[in-house]
Amino acid sequence: MRAVATSRRTGDGLGRSLALLQAFRVEQTDPDRFYRLLAEDSADLVSSFAPLRGRNVLDVGAGPVQFAEAFQGRGANYVAVDHDEAALTRCTLPRTSAVVASGDRLPFRDACADVAFSSNVFEHVRRPERLGDELVRVTRPGGVTYVLAMPRAYVRPFQAGDIPAAGVLLAARHRTHRLSCPLLSLRYEHESAAAAEVAAAFAVPGASGAVAVQGGTIAGFLLGAPKTSPVWGSNVWVDAAGHAVAEPELVRDMYGLAAARWVQESRRAQYVLVPASDANLLSAWYRLGFGQQQAHAVRPLPDGTSAAPPTVVVRRAERSDLPALAGLEVALPRQQSLAPTFSASPVPSYEECLAGWEQDFDDPAYTTFVAELDGVVIGSSIGCSLELSGGHPPLTRPDHAGFLAFAAVVPHARGLGAGRALGEAVIAWTAQAGYHCVATDWRVTNLLSSRTWPRLGFAESFLRLHRLVGY
Numbered sequence: 001m002r003a004v005a006t007s008r009r010t011g012d013g014l015g016r017s018l019a020l021l022q023a024f025r026v027e028q029t030d031p032d033r034f035y036r037l038l039a040e041d042s043a044d045l046v047s048s049f050a051p052l053r054g055r056n057v058l059d060v061g062a063g064p065v066q067f068a069e070a071f072q073g074r075g076a077n078y079v080a081v082d083h084d085e086a087a088l089t090r091c092t093l094p095r096t097s098a099v100v101a102s103g104d105r106l107p108f109r110d111a112c113a114d115v116a117f118s119s120n121v122f123e124h125v126r127r128p129e130r131l132g133d134e135l136v137r138v139t140r141p142g143g144v145t146y147v148l149a150m151p152r153a154y155v156r157p158f159q160a161g162d163i164p165a166a167g168v169l170l171a172a173r174h175r176t177h178r179l180s181c182p183l184l185s186l187r188y189e190h191e192s193a194a195a196a197e198v199a200a201a202f203a204v205p206g207a208s209g210a211v212a213v214q215g216g217t218i219a220g221f222l223l224g225a226p227k228t229s230p231v232w233g234s235n236v237w238v239d240a241a242g243h244a245v246a247e248p249e250l251v252r253d254m255y256g257l258a259a260a261r262w263v264q265e266s267r268r269a270q271y272v273l274v275p276a277s278d279a280n281l282l283s284a285w286y287r288l289g290f291g292q293q294q295a296h297a298v299r300p301l302p303d304g305t306s307a308a309p310p311t312v313v314v315r316r317a318e319r320s321d322l323p324a325l326a327g328l329e330v331a332l333p334r335q336q337s338l339a340p341t342f343s344a345s346p347v348p349s350y351e352e353c354l355a356g357w358e359q360d361f362d363d364p365a366y367t368t369f370v371a372e373l374d375g376v377v378i379g380s381s382i383g384c385s386l387e388l389s390g391g392h393p394p395l396t397r398p399d400h401a402g403f404l405a406f407a408a409v410v411p412h413a414r415g416l417g418a419g420r421a422l423g424e425a426v427i428a429w430t431a432q433a434g435y436h437c438v439a440t441d442w443r444v445t446n447l448l449s450s451r452t453w454p455r456l457g458f459a460e461s462f463l464r465l466h467r468l469v470g471y
């Protein structure tokens with residue numbers, strides 16, 4: 001390969017670099033200036049390796065129209081190739097030949113081109129090596145294969161000025177998320193509402209993060225902030241509004257920067273809420289050492305009512321049930337403190353629970369059911385508005401959602417249908433109370449709840465992932 005030649009239009013060495021860099025600064029505001037300079041520079045560079053007049057030039061992933069002008073202006077037989085027909089229409093002149101085709105399978109015979117040219121495409125395709133192979137295949141022996149590629153992305157710390165761009169990315173993520181989870185609120189599809197959530201995440205004391213910049217625009221953001229509860233350890237949380245990316249792999253680049261600071265601040269317990277339907281985004285987080293901890297889930301209202309199994313009676317709780325309710329309240333944290341969940345939440349004593357029930361039983365915001373087997377209370381469940389749950393940040397909350405806030409069945413009565421009957425009682429209450437859907441959540445490592453609630457029609461909306469940076 002010959003040494004890189006210099007361009008007569010933009011000068012050489014530092015002067016050429018400076019001219020291109022200065023023009024790049026106005027790429028968004030004055031694209032014609034930047035792309036004309038780049039196209040002229042590229043065509044000059046190619047012509048320093050091989051004459052262009054009368055030669056076949058294939059421009060794969062055809063750029064703005066200035067490239068057609070630069071090559072046709074030098075007498076080349078310029079052919080624009082792009083997988084996007086609309087893009088081709090934008091980038092061609094009246095004399096330009098255009099071919100709709102994918103760069104990884106070019107519809108040209110071997111060695112047909114004097115020049116196979118590709119500018120700023122490699123960094124955007126999934127398999128750049130396939131594109132490279134195709135460019136070389138269609139170039140004739142002695143011809144020129146030309147590739148210009150920008151670095152894929154760079155990352156820098158998140159700043160307040162990034163909030164509007166982050167809002168655009170978050171709104172786009174939410175729009176895609178709602179295709180698989182339409183019960184989520186429409187509100188955050190709007191960029192201003194999404195940006196307000198990003199602003200709130202950035203306003204949390206101790207918040208910090210990163211953005212990924214690709215081709216001059218912000219292609220991803222990541223924001224984390226600590227929660228003060230001792231249950232979470234020395235932590236950082238990336239909440240539902242704390243990250244969005246144009247391509248999932250960027251999460252790993254941004255985490256590489258942001259987590260350096262988090263760990264320096266001793267925030268080794270790390271949590272992130274990720275849309276449950278985004279397999280590629282989840283995969284990026286898994287490949288950063290994160291695993292599933294908690295599921296948020298939602299289901300529509302039922303069409304009709306369903307009956308409890310004949311052995312189980314479900315009814316509204318009464319004051320006389322308070323001792324049983326207190327005992328059942330202990331059952332859930334006790335269950336979650338055991339293997340394989342190992343939750344760090346403290347297990348309250350029976351007396352503490354009873355005192356709490358004595359005080360709160362008449363609170364109209366909560367509706368409590370009990371299940372009886374042979375006249376003995378063996379389980380309970382609680383319904384309320386999702387707005388009362390502190391564990392569901394705004395983006396995870398459907399509008400007007402009821403909440404299955406609690407359910408437990410005593411160990412010896414599990415598996416008899418009481419859990420289903422208690423869950424369905426809350427779901428039916430939700431419909432009667434005028435809510436539009438029902439939400440709940442569970443620890444993914446709780447073998448009982450993680451197997452029960454999907455059977456009752458709850459579908460995961462968000463997954464909370466967790467990483468403890470250790471050994």
Ligand SMILES: CC(C)(COP(=O)(O)OP(=O)(O)OC[C@H]1O[C@@H](n2cnc3c(N)ncnc32)[C@H](O)[C@@H]1OP(=O)(O)O)[C@@H](O)C(=O)NCCC(=O)NCCS
Nearest residue numbers: 335407408409414415416417418419420448449451452455
């Ligand atoms: C979760 C819990 C309330 C379920 O109560 P339960 O009476 O055992 O549940 P049911 O017998 O009504 O089963 C409900 C459904 O879940 C399924 N299910 C329940 N436990 C299951 C298990 N261990 N494995 C597979 N499926 C299970 C049942 O097959 C049933 O589905 P189906 O009706 O379509 O057949 C109970 O296990 C419990 O109290 N766990 C401890 C506290 C807790 O984790 N609460 C949930 C907090 S989020």
